[in-house]
Amino acid sequence: MSSNSAVVVGGGISGLASAIGLRLAGWHVTVVERAAVLDDAGAGISLAANGMRALATLGVGEAVEAAARRQYTGGTRTPDGRRLALMDGAALERELGAPIVGIPRAALHRILREALPAESLVIGAEVTDVEVTDVDTAQPSRVRVTYGDTTLDADLVVAADGIHSRIRRRLFPTHPGPAYNGSTVLRAITERPVDGLTADFELTWGHGAEFGHIAFPDGRAEWHAVLNAPAGVRYQDPLTEVRRRFAHWHEPIPALLAATRPEAVLHHDVNELATPLPSYVAGRIALLGDAAHAMAPHLGQGACQALEDAVTLAAAVAEARSVEAALARYDAQRRPRSQTVARDARRAGRMGQQLANPLAVGLRNAAIRLTPPGAMVRTALKHADWTPPRITPRAA
Numbered sequence: 001m002s003s004n005s006a007v008v009v010g011g012g013i014s015g016l017a018s019a020i021g022l023r024l025a026g027w028h029v030t031v032v033e034r035a036a037v038l039d040d041a042g043a044g045i046s047l048a049a050n051g052m053r054a055l056a057t058l059g060v061g062e063a064v065e066a067a068a069r070r071q072y073t074g075g076t077r078t079p080d081g082r083r084l085a086l087m088d089g090a091a092l093e094r095e096l097g098a099p100i101v102g103i104p105r106a107a108l109h110r111i112l113r114e115a116l117p118a119e120s121l122v123i124g125a126e127v128t129d130v131e132v133t134d135v136d137t138a139q140p141s142r143v144r145v146t147y148g149d150t151t152l153d154a155d156l157v158v159a160a161d162g163i164h165s166r167i168r169r170r171l172f173p174t175h176p177g178p179a180y181n182g183s184t185v186l187r188a189i190t191e192r193p194v195d196g197l198t199a200d201f202e203l204t205w206g207h208g209a210e211f212g213h214i215a216f217p218d219g220r221a222e223w224h225a226v227l228n229a230p231a232g233v234r235y236q237d238p239l240t241e242v243r244r245r246f247a248h249w250h251e252p253i254p255a256l257l258a259a260t261r262p263e264a265v266l267h268h269d270v271n272e273l274a275t276p277l278p279s280y281v282a283g284r285i286a287l288l289g290d291a292a293h294a295m296a297p298h299l300g301q302g303a304c305q306a307l308e309d310a311v312t313l314a315a316a317v318a319e320a321r322s323v324e325a326a327l328a329r330y331d332a333q334r335r336p337r338s339q340t341v342a343r344d345a346r347r348a349g350r351m352g353q354q355l356a357n358p359l360a361v362g363l364r365n366a367a368i369r370l371t372p373p374g375a376m377v378r379t380a381l382k383h384a385d386w387t388p389p390r391i392t393p394r395a396a
């Protein structure tokens, strides 16, 4: 299929990536984003090999690698600094055929944005309605997207409107939607390079609490503190609260916190789609990224799965004879895999950061120490082994 048109609702990682993929498939694409500034600033992200291979398929792999830091060293520790699991990122890169990297979200977002022509982006426009038009069987049905006073007709709508997706609510009104998973996360990027930051990526598990960091090429880092907490908990001074809880943990945690400005700290509760959707497709609408499978962050796979979605959708529409056939293939290929990853991410949280009982924590740590070096990291990264499909437009 070529010379078709798509409207992508949402200009986050999922929406921009799917727009790039659909353009490679030969489609005309418009991305509609409600925010006035197209950005994803504020924190950092790890991209595992599957995410990096998807980005390479989209033609932005080299740019992302250049702006990112490879995660070769680090692993998991206890608050007193004792090693639980060691990371050998170089060996994993050889095995998986792509690196694991850490990158500021703003840099990833900019690279995706710059891979699209400015005229394909409509910003500051909130989509208020999506409806299937022309259900006359003699005509292929199209979809209509409304924002403000504008309507756009398209052959396909990609709902990349995030965890609180309006389009998902519209298509699946009885689905319960996102649920709080019991953890709240505070995170920030340091304002300056941090001395003594030797690990590229590290997680430290306490009792119902985790502190992690992702180092960037310029020596700054993103850190995140995850806590078991009631939904909606807020702190008057978030950085002081994080220092109170974590500044006595091993280095470089105190150094990371000392290099952070109070106003840089973001605080969000962790929500996920605990009830899997029955389909990622309805008519000519495809759900993608967090709109389809918002997952707990404990495996660092949410955006990687969104990037897989984007490439798989583009490859399907490029090859299939009809939009309907392409979407059926997209749903069949993406739903089982992404829902398995989401389930494993939830389990990883329960066995990792969320485990609070001292006896259970002790048993877990002893079990990890008995496993061969690197085995735990390999288990955490088992979903990173993914081969992207090619995006090859059919000859007209």
Ligand SMILES: Cc1cc2nc3c(=O)[nH]c(=O)nc-3n(C[C@H](O)[C@H](O)[C@H](O)COP(=O)(O)OP(=O)(O)OC[C@H]3O[C@@H](n4cnc5c(N)ncnc54)[C@H](O)[C@@H]3O)c2cc1C
Binding pocket: 009, 010, 011, 012, 013, 014, 015, 032, 033, 034, 035, 044, 045, 046, 047, 048, 051, 125, 126, 127, 128, 160, 161, 162, 163, 165, 166, 185, 224, 270, 288, 289, 290, 291, 297, 300, 301, 302, 303, 304, 305, 306
């Ligand atoms: C603490 C934390 C750490 C994480 N770490 C990692 C990690 O290390 N690695 C990883 O792979 N993943 C990670 N993730 C997951 C990852 O951040 C998400 O999966 C990813 O950002 C989802 O992108 P998205 O584009 O689907 O959604 P979003 O980023 O939410 O984008 C949705 C966009 O749609 C727009 N929008 C919404 N409604 C409308 C509308 N009606 N009209 C127009 N626009 C609309 C929004 O403004 C937004 O820009 C983490 C998540 C969390 C919470």
